[in-house]
Amino acid sequence: MGRLAEVFAASAGGTFPPPDGVVEVVPRPTPLGLEAVLEFTAHALVATALAPDDVLRLGFDAYGGVVSPDFLRWLAGPDGEVGCHDAVLVRRGTGHSDLPARTDLDDHPRVLDSRRRRTRVTVYGDDRGLVTVGRGLANRWETSVELFENTRGGEGIGRVLISEAVGHVPEAEPVFASVAPGNAASL
Structure with a gap:
C-alpha cells in the first residue's frame, strides 16, 4: 500500500x-x-x-x-x-443497490469528466439523475453525482442517489466524493 x-x-x-x-x-x-x-x-x-x-x-x-x-x-x-480546490467527503460502501447501470449515459458530460479522472468507471442512474463509481487517486473508490435538470423537488435526491452509489461498492470499503465548496448544496 x-x-x-x-x-x-x-x-x-x-x-x-x-x-x-x-x-x-x-x-x-x-x-x-x-x-x-x-x-x-x-x-x-x-x-x-x-x-x-x-x-x-x-x-x-x-x-x-x-x-x-x-x-x-x-x-x-x-x-x-x-x-478546482475540492472538499473531500467519505462514506462506507454498503454492498447493495437497486440503482441500475446506464450505458446510455456514456456521453454525458459528468461521465466523460469522471472517466478523465478515474478508471473502471460504471454509470448508474434513473429518471432523477446519475452517479458514477470508479477507481480514483491511489486506487480508492470514488463517486460523483448529477441530478437531471427535470428533477423536481431536488432536496434530498442527491443524498438518495449517493446512498445508492455507495451500494455499488463492497460493504465497509471507503468511498470518496470530491465536492467544490461553491456547490454548497452538495455539502
Missing part, C-alpha cells in the same frame, strides 16, 4: 496526519497522469512525478502554501491545467 492509500484509509477511519507543518512529496499513484495536492490541518501531501527535492526547495508550506495559485501553476507545468 502506498503512502496516499495509507492516508486515505486512515482518514476514512477518522485518523488524520499530524498537524506538524510537514509537506510530504509522494509518488504520483495514478495511471491517468494526474498530479494532486492533499491538504490537512497543518500537513500536506503532494503526489507528483517530480523529484521531492525539486518540490521542497521552492519552500511552499503546509499552511496553505501548496494550494496557492503560484505553486499549483508550477506543479501543473506549462501544458497542464489546475482544477
Whole structure:
C-alpha cells in the first residue's frame, strides 16, 4: 500500500496526519497522469512525478502554501491545467443497490469528466439523475453525482442517489466524493 492509500484509509477511519507543518512529496499513484495536492490541518501531501527535492526547495508550506495559485501553476507545468480546490467527503460502501447501470449515459458530460479522472468507471442512474463509481487517486473508490435538470423537488435526491452509489461498492470499503465548496448544496 502506498503512502496516499495509507492516508486515505486512515482518514476514512477518522485518523488524520499530524498537524506538524510537514509537506510530504509522494509518488504520483495514478495511471491517468494526474498530479494532486492533499491538504490537512497543518500537513500536506503532494503526489507528483517530480523529484521531492525539486518540490521542497521552492519552500511552499503546509499552511496553505501548496494550494496557492503560484505553486499549483508550477506543479501543473506549462501544458497542464489546475482544477478546482475540492472538499473531500467519505462514506462506507454498503454492498447493495437497486440503482441500475446506464450505458446510455456514456456521453454525458459528468461521465466523460469522471472517466478523465478515474478508471473502471460504471454509470448508474434513473429518471432523477446519475452517479458514477470508479477507481480514483491511489486506487480508492470514488463517486460523483448529477441530478437531471427535470428533477423536481431536488432536496434530498442527491443524498438518495449517493446512498445508492455507495451500494455499488463492497460493504465497509471507503468511498470518496470530491465536492467544490461553491456547490454548497452538495455539502
